Amino acid sequence: MSLETRPPGEASDDAAASQAGALAPDHRDWALVASREIRVKLTDRNFLVSTGITLVLIIGLLGLQAFIAARSGATEYSVVVSSAQGEAIVGQAEAVLQAQEDDASVSVTRVGDAAAGEALVTEGDADGALTQRQGGWTLLSDGGGPAELERALADAVRQAALTANAEAAGTSVPELLSGAELTTEDVSGEDAAEEVVQIVAGILFGVLFYMASLTYGISIANSVVEEKQSRIVEILAAVIPVRALLTGKVLGNTLLAFGQMALLVGVSLIGLSFTEFDRFLPMMTEPLLWYLPFFVAGFVALACMWAAAGALASRTEDLQSTTLPLTLTLVLVFVVALNLEGAARTAGSFVPVMSTILMPMRLLEGGVGWWEPVAALAATVVFGYLTILVGSTLYRRALMQTQGRVTLRQAMRLKG
Template identity: 40%
Template sequence: MSGVWRIVAAREIAVKLRDRNFVISTVVTIVVIVASLAVSGFLSSRPDKVEVAVAGPETMMVLDTANSLAATADTDLTFEGRAVADRGTVEQQVRDEVVEVGLVPAEPDGWQLIGKSAENDEATTYISAAAQQIALQRNAAAAGVSLEELARGAAVDYELLEKGAVDPGLSKIVAFVFAFLFYLASVLFGMSIAQSVVEEKQNRIVEILASAMPLRQLLIGKVVGNAVLAFVQLALFVGAGLIGLAVIDKGAQLGQIAGAAGWFIVFFLVGFLALASLWAVAGSLATRSEDLQSTATPLSMLIMVVLFAGIFLTGTGRVIASYIPITSIVAMPSRLAEGTAAWWEPFVALALMGVVTYGIVIVAEKIYRRSLMQTQGRLTMRQALALEE
């Protein structure tokens, strides 16, 4: 009878794969992941054009220089000039939002940017730098020196202390995705286990199953079957995300994100064994489907805590959470994605998770066996533990 759990696990997998809603939702989620990344990549790759109304001599030369500076900075930013007759026309076009910004000569010897209600940071940065460069070139020529000689000693280099780290904005998105996927899989597969248990109990099917196999084998089969499904679904989602990142030219950061995603799947698989056991307990404590709202509330709250911790915790809070079992499912991979965790830290956190998971499964198995055959009413965990086997 020791291998009966395999039959139960296979049945759990088969039932889920025949569920059209499950299959369709999985496919739709993969499509949404790929499509959202594709749209993000398309929008980020589109040239950012700033239309500028210009009046007066040499204003177009300033825009040409600004475009050169933007290209040197490896941006997709371009300034498109619209020549008009005078300053009044420039101001009118800015007021009517025909253009985003205006550029006119300013007395005694300079330039003035014109905006409607707020400054355009890109215009301020590049057009101002262009005007300064042109002025320096002229002043250098007037002084009989080259621009390079005039700028000697002004070079500034940028050294990164953590080379290869993921962009902070991208790492926040990755952390959010990890937290959301954890919540989605935990609730979807966990509630499926709980509902399956309570339906079998409510319909008295469990009495037939109990006469054919040990209840321990029934629990193992349900947990393993849903864990396999959760693993495959998460792997598909993560794979779709990584392919999308490669398509939108995030290859330089793909390796680190892929490593963090791999750890996330491993952490989730180990943690889900504990969560799945607790979901089975929530079902066994209930006697009808309506009772699940009460028996599953503590577990639902735990999952919500992990979700919000994964999204909002930063700094020391995230470091601590990355070692706390269950919250480490999200927190440790998020730290790996942002490059703030040492190579040995996930091994320690995973070991802690394994120990706690083992303890939870042992206790959950006892509660499950003692409460599953009780049909008089809803039980608490304390009441279930007090029952005789």
């Protein structure tokens, strides 16, 4: 039996190579971290319950709106008359109602006399009975008729009287009323309902970004400090580069935030198509398409800073102080963005992060040049690149410091 011998340094070289291969950075490391972040979040009961409750509220509100619209349906009235002239007046009243509501209708029942009409009204078989008495027309009702019907019949009676009097005077109603009409004109050129939709949609865009940035930002910081407090990060950092840890956390939470936002917006748009506001959906297409990249760029610009805030803490109790600057900044950006007006609002729509709230709102209102969202998005991307550099530096330098909370000044002085 022979024994195979090797040169003295060969075995140790193989072992070193094997160890180096095990510790070598793998381009899949960040993907593993990202998938873990997503998997943990998707199995978190609080996350699933809160998302479900939000969806139920959105569906409930839109469903209620659709239900009310369906129940309201077409307006229908019934009127009893005892003469051909009465029928003509009711027909004119129906035309008045249809000018306000296309599906409105008034059914006419012809009876022999006013007493028969009054009997139908008191029995609840008609909304009113129109009868002619000395000096004009009278509408009989049981407890007061519908106000819209009364106004329409009053207009029809007035028109019939004007026509009869004009013929008796040898003229026509248009000539008789020449110069006597007052018309109104809205010089703003805006539809009141459209303006309301623009304001509400713009605020919702801002709220979605604010809530996602705050919720997932704190989640990133919590994840970092929990791994640091339990010393698991020391094991992870031994096999996974710190840069890959940060990249995975940021990308994983970005995908979660974007997915949740897309789900809520998608359900809202589908539900909106079943309401009376569906005519505004085309108006929201361009702002929504721009909102998506603004959302991602703004979120990523802040995500690394949240990770850095988590790395600066050594215990969960330290998070309140390390994340406070970011929380206050988000609140300030959100409040200021919603209260800016005029030129200040236009200028604010180019400020990174604030542009994620203001630019989609301006796009909803219209009158925005094609270059404006492009420039604002480019500014956000550049700002995001800078925050990623700063955030990743702070994260890398403070991550292994477990002796206590690390201040910002201390982290900048550390080597990493």
